[in-house]
Amino acid sequence: HIQYTRNMVTGASNADLSIVLIDARKGVVEQSRRHAFLSTLLRIPHLVVAVNKMDLVDYDETVYERISEEFSSWASKLDAPDITFIPISALHGDSLVERSPNMPWYEGPSLLYHLEHVHIASDRNLIDNRFPVQWVVRPMQDTHHDYRGYAGQVASGVFKPGDEVIVLPSGRQTRIKRIDTYDGPLEEAFPPLSVTMLLEDQVDISRGDFICRLHNQPTEAREFEAMVCWMADRPLTEGGRYAIKHTSRSARAVVEEVRYRLDVNTLHRDEEANGLDLNEIGRLRLRTSAPLHLDEYRRNRATGGFILIDEATNDTVGAGMVLGTEG
Numbered sequence: 194h195i196q197y198t199r200n201m202v203t204g205a206s207n208a209d210l211s212i213v214l215i216d217a218r219k220g221v222v223e224q225s226r227r228h229a230f231l232s233t234l235l236r237i238p239h240l241v242v243a244v245n246k247m248d249l250v251d252y253d254e255t256v257y258e259r260i261s262e263e264f265s266s267w268a269s270k271l272d273a274p275d276i277t278f279i280p281i282s283a284l285h286g287d288s289l290v291e292r293s294p295n296m297p298w299y300e301g302p303s304l305l306y307h308l309e310h311v312h313i314a315s316d317r318n319l320i321d322n323r324f325p326v327q328w329v330v331r332p333m334q335d336t337h338h339d340y341r342g343y344a345g346q347v348a349s350g351v352f353k354p355g356d357e358v359i360v361l362p363s364g365r366q367t368r369i370k371r372i373d374t375y376d377g378p379l380e381e382a383f384p385p386l387s388v389t390m391l392l393e394d395q396v397d398i399s400r401g402d403f404i405c406r407l408h409n410q411p412t413e414a415r416e417f418e419a420m421v422c423w424m425a426d427r428p429l430t431e432g433g434r435y436a437i438k439h440t441s442r443s444a445r446a447v448v449e450e451v452r453y454r455l456d457v458n459t460l461h462r463d464e465e466a467n468g469l470d471l472n473e474i475g476r477l478r479l480r481t482s483a484p485l486h487l488d489e490y491r492r493n494r495a496t497g498g499f500i501l502i503d504e505a506t507n508d509t510v511g512a513g514m515v516l517g518t519e520g
Contacts (some may be wrong), residue, residue, distance in 0.1 A: 198472040199424035201231050202512045206498060209313040210239040212304075217250045217280075221263050227457045229264075233271045234420060234474070234514065236494055239311050240276045243304060247296065248282040254298045270460055272491075279304050317384055321488065322350030322358070322406040323496050325440035326398055330389055342373060342389035343398055348440060348495035350406065352382045352390070360396050361403040361486050362413065367394040384495065401442030403486045411486040411496055414518035418452065418478050419490075423469040425503065425510035429477075430468040435510065436502040437481060445482040446501065452476040476516070490514035 205211060211232035215225050232240050242264055250256045257280045268276060279288055280299055287293035290305045302310070330342040352358075356369045372379045373389040382388045390404060398404075403411065423429050429448060437446040454466035454475040469475045490497030501511035 198227065198231065198422060198474075199512075201228065202235065202422045202424070203509075205232070205235055205237060206494070206512070208235070208237050210241065210308070210311060211237045212241045212243055215242060215244050215260060215264070217244050217246045217256055217260065220260050221267065223458045225264070226267060229268060229273075230271065230457045230460075231422075233273055234422075236274075236491055236514075238274045239313070240274050241304070241307065242276060242278045244278065244280045245283055247280045247287060248285055252280075252282075252287075252293075252295045254296070257299075277301070277307060279307065318349035318493050318495070319351055319383060320349070321409055321411075321493055321496075322352060322356075322404075323348040323411065323440075323488070323493065324350075324352060324390065324404040325442065325496075326400055326402045326404065327441045328400060329398060340391075341395070342391050343404065344387070344389045345441060346387045347382050347384045349384055349493055350409075352388075352404075353380065354378075357407050358392075358404050359407045359410065360398055361405060361410065362484060363397060363402070365394075365396045366407060367392045367396055369393075401440075403440075405486075411488050412518045413484045413486055415482075415484050416449070416478065416480045417485075417487060417518040418476060418516045419499070419513040420455075420474060420516060421469065421477050421501070421511045421513040422474050423471060423511050425508065426471055427503075427510075428468045428470050429511065434504075436504050437479070437485075437499055438502060439485050439487070439499040440496060442483075442485060444485065445504075446479050448477055449480050450478040452478060477513075479513075487515050487518055489517060 213228045244257050244260050261278045281288045287295055288303050291303050325345050326343045327345040330344050332340055354369050359366050370393045371391040372382050431448055431451055433448045435446050437444050451467050453462040453464045488496040497515040499513045500509050503510045
């Protein structure tokens, strides 16, 4: 299922847990490694390795242990998250809801129990306050002629009325006056709530601007490095020009350099590569037409991710994760 890499990158970008299914008869194959690598690349904090079809290997513990050891050895090369191994038989329901009597040697949780009890509450970033403005709300009504709000989705952090904030890129400082929603004002806003912020002062703000905490700001940069998964039949090449969309801000980007192409199966870095084909992953250096306000993806998934768009077709051709900035 190498051709489904782009589907996984887009579908799993907001996931908190990934399940990698391994056929007990075949062991760890390239698809298993690819899915696990993409899970770590996307910073999915929890990974379940479900060794399926245990009934076809007579519920043999040695088969399960061999697969677990092989996978663990390979995953040690990654910045792997919390990994849990569970032997199952989807056909017969072994270890799906309850631990199976067919595998008395397995003392861990069933798949359902693990999914229901895995701790994900702290996986949201509630430290770095980031609010990308999507829309400036100015109702054309006599009853609200002075209303000026800034609508968007809280990307990370917690915002409260009275908080001192800074608006980027202007650098204007102000305070939050009120946080409105359809159901009324809020005492605090956190991800992934969609809200409208009103500020104490009149500030020139437009779509794509950021509202942040004064002493905790993203990096403003026009050049940065990123891991990119290529999703188009037409290859990416050095010098290629694309539209880039980061949170609610759009700009143009040029591929300054392909640092390397990564072989997901072996984790070998091909530093001679000068492009990426469909479903390939590589490290790029990009330069944008306008400054973006970035966080490293490993710290903040919401503001560290972006997409590349073919301006001729308007197709999404790449998904990227920011590694570092050059200012």
